[in-house]
Amino acid sequence: MDLIALLYKEAITVRRNLAPILLLVVLLPSAFALGTVVYQNTVPQDIPVAVVAADESTTEQDIQIVREGVSIFGEPREYGSTEAAVDALKREQVYLVIEVPGGLSDPNSTANFTVHADRGIVPFHEPSEVATDILNDELDQLLAADVNARLERVGRDPSLSEYLVPTATMFFVVLYSLVFLPRQVRSERQVFDRLRTDSSLEAVLASKLVVWGLLLGVGMVSIGAMTAYLGYSVAVLSPLVLGTVALSFVYLAATGLAVLFAMDCSESAIYVNFAIAGVTFAASSLFFPVGFFSALRATIARLLPTHYSTVTMRSGMLKSVDPTLYLEYVGYMLAASVVALALLELSLVRYRRAA
Amino acid sequence: MPAVTVEDVEKRYRGRSRADRLRSAVTGAEPQARTDGAVVALDGVSLTLERGEFHGLLGPNGSGKTTLFRLIAGLERPTAGTISRPDATVGYSFQRPCFFDDLTVRENLRVFRSLQDDPPAWDWVESLIDGLRLDPAAHRVAGTLSGGFSTKLDLALGLLSRPDVLLLDEPLTDVDDYSRRRIRGFLADYQREDRTILVSTHNVEDFVPVLDRVTVILDGTVRFDGEPAEDALGQYREILVG
Numbered sequence: 001m002d003l004i005a006l007l008y009k010e011a012i013t014v015r016r017n018l019a020p021i022l023l024l025v026v027l028l029p030s031a032f033a034l035g036t037v038v039y040q041n042t043v044p045q046d047i048p049v050a051v052v053a054a055d056e057s058t059t060e061q062d063i064q065i066v067r068e069g070v071s072i073f074g075e076p077r078e079y080g081s082t083e084a085a086v087d088a089l090k091r092e093q094v095y096l097v098i099e100v101p102g103g104l105s106d107p108n109s110t111a112n113f114t115v116h117a118d119r120g121i122v123p124f125h126e127p128s129e130v131a132t133d134i135l136n137d138e139l140d141q142l143l144a145a146d147v148n149a150r151l152e153r154v155g156r157d158p159s160l161s162e163y164l165v166p167t168a169t170m171f172f173v174v175l176y177s178l179v180f181l182p183r184q185v186r187s188e189r190q191v192f193d194r195l196r197t198d199s200s201l202e203a204v205l206a207s208k209l210v211v212w213g214l215l216l217g218v219g220m221v222s223i224g225a226m227t228a229y230l231g232y233s234v235a236v237l238s239p240l241v242l243g244t245v246a247l248s249f250v251y252l253a254a255t256g257l258a259v260l261f262a263m264d265c266s267e268s269a270i271y272v273n274f275a276i277a278g279v280t281f282a283a284s285s286l287f288f289p290v291g292f293f294s295a296l297r298a299t300i301a302r303l304l305p306t307h308y309s310t311v312t313m314r315s316g317m318l319k320s321v322d323p324t325l326y327l328e329y330v331g332y333m334l335a336a337s338v339v340a341l342a343l344l345e346l347s348l349v350r351y352r353r354a355a
Numbered sequence: 356m357p358a359v360t361v362e363d364v365e366k367r368y369r370g371r372s373r374a375d376r377l378r379s380a381v382t383g384a385e386p387q388a389r390t391d392g393a394v395v396a397l398d399g400v401s402l403t404l405e406r407g408e409f410h411g412l413l414g415p416n417g418s419g420k421t422t423l424f425r426l427i428a429g430l431e432r433p434t435a436g437t438i439s440r441p442d443a444t445v446g447y448s449f450q451r452p453c454f455f456d457d458l459t460v461r462e463n464l465r466v467f468r469s470l471q472d473d474p475p476a477w478d479w480v481e482s483l484i485d486g487l488r489l490d491p492a493a494h495r496v497a498g499t500l501s502g503g504f505s506t507k508l509d510l511a512l513g514l515l516s517r518p519d520v521l522l523l524d525e526p527l528t529d530v531d532d533y534s535r536r537r538i539r540g541f542l543a544d545y546q547r548e549d550r551t552i553l554v555s556t557h558n559v560e561d562f563v564p565v566l567d568r569v570t571v572i573l574d575g576t577v578r579f580d581g582e583p584a585e586d587a588l589g590q591y592r593e594i595l596v597g
Contacts, residue, residue, distance in 0.1 A: 193430055194453040194512060197445065198470040353432070 023271040031275040032282075046295040047131075049074035050085035050094040054114070057102025066100045066113075069138040073131050075295065082116075086154065089118050090321055091329070092311045095289045096131060104143045113139070113149040120155045120318045122163035123288055128153075158233070158318045165227055165234045166241075166314040167286045172219065173245055174306065177252035178277045181212050182260040182270060189265045201261075201348050209253060216249050217242070240316030240323045247333035248309040254340035262347040264354065280306050305336035358443050358520050358551040359404040359427055364436035366397040366422050366575075396422040398575045400436075404520065404551050409542075409565050411583070412555040413591055414572040420555040421450055423572070424522050427553070443551075446518030450525045450555075452505040453512070456498030460489055460508050463497055464515065471516045483511040486541040488534050502529030510538065514545065521545070523554040527561050539565065563587040571595070 014021055049070050051063060067076040077094060079085035085097040097116035103109045115135065117128035132151040140147040185208055195204050224236035235241060256273045263269035283297065284306040290298040301307040308329040315321050397419045404410050412420050425431045426438055428447045454463045464483070468474050484490050489511060492504045500508065506528050513521060523542075527535050543565055546552050554562050563583055571579040571594045578597075584590040 188455065190451070191453055191455055193425075193449060194447070194467070195470075196430060197428055197447050198467055198516070 017267070020266065020268040020271055023268050023275070027275050028271060028278065031278045034279070034282075046298060047074045047096070047127075047289055047292055048094045048298070049076050049131075050079045050088055050097040051076045052079045052082050052085045052097060052099055054082075054099040054101045058100050059102065062100050062102060062104045065104060065142055066098060066139065069135060069142055070098065072138055073134050075298075086116060087325055089116060089154070090315060090319065090325055092118075092121070092289065092314075095121060095124055096128060098135065098149075104145050107144040109145045111139070111143060111145040111147050113147065115149055115151045117151060117153050118155050118319075119153045119157040120163070120314070121289055122158060122160050123292075127292075155319050156233075161230070162227075162232045162234050162318060163314075164287075165223070165232060165236070166310065166317045169220075169223055169236070169245070169317075170248075170284075170286050170306065170310050170313060171281065172223070173216070173248050173309075174252060174277050174280055176212075176216060176219065177249045178256040178273050178280070179270065181208065181253050182256040182273055184208070184212070185257060186260060186265050186267075186270065192265075196352075201351075202345070205257060205344070205348075209250070212253070213246065213249055216245065220245055234317045236317060238316045240321075240326065241313055243330065244309050244312045244316060244333065247330065247337055248306070248313075251305055251333065251336040251340040254337065254344045258340065258344040258347040260347075261344070261351040264351065280304065284310060286310050305333055308332045356406075356441060357403045358406045358408075359402075359438070359440045359553075361400060361402040361423070361427065362437045362439075364397055364400045364423075364426060364433045364438060365395070366419075366426060366431070367434045368394040368396060396575055397426070397433075400572070400575070400577055402570055402577065402580065404553055405568075406519075406549055406551055407547065408551050408567045409546050409562075410551065410553045411562055411566040411569045412553060412572060413557070413559055413569055414555075415557050415595070418572050419575040420572055421524055422575075424524050424553075424555060427520075428522060440520060443519040444516060445520045445522060446513040446516055447522045448510045448513030448524060448526050450528070452497075452509045454497050454508055457496060459496055460484075460493045460500070460504075463508060464511060467512050467515055473516075475515065475517055479517065480515070483514055486537065486544075487511050488537050503531055503534060506530055507534065507538070519550060521550065521552045523552065525556055526554060527556070527558070535561070559588050559591045 051066055051070060053063060063078060067078070070076040074096065077088075079088065079097075082097065082099055085094065088094045089097050095117065099114040099116070101111050101113065104111050113135065115128070115132045117124065119125075129151060132149050136147055136149040139149070185205070192201065192204075195201065220236060220242065227234045227236055255276070259272050259276070260269040263272065283300045284304050285292070285297065285301040286306075290301045290307065312326045312329045312333075315326060316323070400419070400423060402423075412423065414420050422431070424447070426433055427440065428445055455466065458466065461484075464480050468477075468480055484493055487507045487510060489504065489507050492500055492508075495504075497505070497508060506526065507530065510523065510526050513523065521542075527538065530538065539562070542552060542554075546565075554566075556562060566583050566587075569579065569581065569583045569587070570577060571591060573595060579590075579594045
């Protein structure tokens with residue numbers, strides 16, 4: 001029977017390729033299932049919120065009372081001035097800024113709270129209104145004064161489609177750098193021995209990074225052309241965005257290549273890189289603000305350079321911001337690039353020694 | 356001073372892991388024996404390649420010839436022993452074709468020529484194309500070449516830098532008789548006083564007329580090292596039978 005013979009052949013193939021197949025059917029689906037862990041709540045409960053004194057009449061006690069009220073739906077963080085808090089809002093270090101007025105313990109006065117939210121974070125539009133209402137109710141119960149919390153949005157107001165452009169771009173950059181490029185390098189593995197005798201693997205990979213990095217630039221132009229055709233107001237080719245894409249490409253590609261050479265250029269390495277891409281998508285808060293679903297997710301996201309890439313890219317594309325606000329994030333990306341390149345070099349040394 | 360000296364070299368691989376099988380699949384180097392869970396590919400191999408010598412490395416499939424080549428080329432490190440090749444540039448024609456599949460023959464030669472520290476004149480590339488009879492396939496994509504043309508392209512790439520030491524691992528595989536004569540003639544011309552050629556083959560008669568010295572290797576150990584007899588095939592068979 002043909003079928004039995006072919007099934008026997010498939011069984012042998014599975015046995016011979018057990019490692020990549022296990023990665024495909026165990027690691028990958030497990031990684032996707034694991035990704036659900038970070039979605040713990042259906043309403044925002046741990047979003048970082050800035051609490052700042054409105055003027056000199058605000059006392060430390062006023063601030064402490066408001067921090068208590070905020071902790072119901074967010075993680076309060078104190079800032080020294082409204083300006084510093086709004087800068088943090090632009091960097092997505094916080095998603096609301098609450099200006100606390102003075103005289104909260106005076107039963108005859110009205111406490112006018114101003115709540116700032118960034119229009120640029122589209123998925124946070126309605127939650128920010130809900131959060132303001134909750135703040136109103138909670139503080140009204142806690143305070144002697146009448147409470148009046150007013151939501152004030154800052155920045156321009158992109159559509160949901162425009163908001164999704166940086167998210168989609170980040171998806172593309174992650175897959176391109178972490179999966180596609182290592183796969184392309186692996187396809188030339190039969191030439192590595194000759195390249196090692198005539199050149200060096202380092203030189204070969206440097207040429208790959210240059211060429212595929214430039215081609216990624218073409219990809220960015222394509223995204224820019226498509227969004228322009230759709231009439232979106234998105235600065236895809238701004239210096240901040242292009243710089244972010246370049247640095248993200250370097251640390252992601254170096255990581256993907258480090259995994260590839262650490263695993264002797266095996267097919268399994270591509271699956272591992274694919275799993276890393278999946279975890280990156282789930283954990284980096286590419287779409288929702290950090291802390292929107294859980295504090296755990298916020299902690300994980302802040303450990304990943306892809307989170308800083310996403311925030312910087314989103315700001316560069318959607319907001320008219322001063323790029324120097326993001327120097328710290330660019331620093332994280334640079335540090336991630338240096339670490340990833342060092343890991344790549346270590347994995348090349350191991351690859352040569354293992355030969 | 357010899358071009359290459361191999362002294363008491365041992366090469367072991369850890370077990371028969373997937374990585375080992377992958378390595379064998381990629382390099383064509385078959386492990387020989389097991390001791391304490393390790394696979395011994397070479398065991399106490401010593402060899403001297405004199406300058407200007409055409410040296411044959413004979414042995415059946417899986418005897419350790421390719422492993423020794425990779426050690427001499429510096430692609431692998433010996434588990435024990437030493438390999439010295441003072442100031443010698445090494446060219447390597449691999450047992451399995453080692454070039455870019457998606458480039459043409461000419462493009463491969465152009466790229467690898469540019470990778471050399473001191474790129475040879477293009478005339479030399481043309482003479483390789485002509486001498487090895489690569490011209491009918493010069494503009495074909497390498498991935499579509501027949502076995503014989505693939506072998507000849509790999510040979511041309513090994514010769515590209517005009518190396519002092521040329522390692523040829525089964526350089527006549529799948530090559531037609533006419534091209535075999537061309538290749539042998541080309542290599543004989545190439546071998547000048549200061550150039551050393553080490554050719555590995557399991558087909559004794561391929562190179563016997565031009566060999567100055569022969570080393571027979573079997574199960575990772577050297578069984579004979581000396582001048583080839585007039586009846587080289589008979590000599591080889593006797594050595595193998597032991």
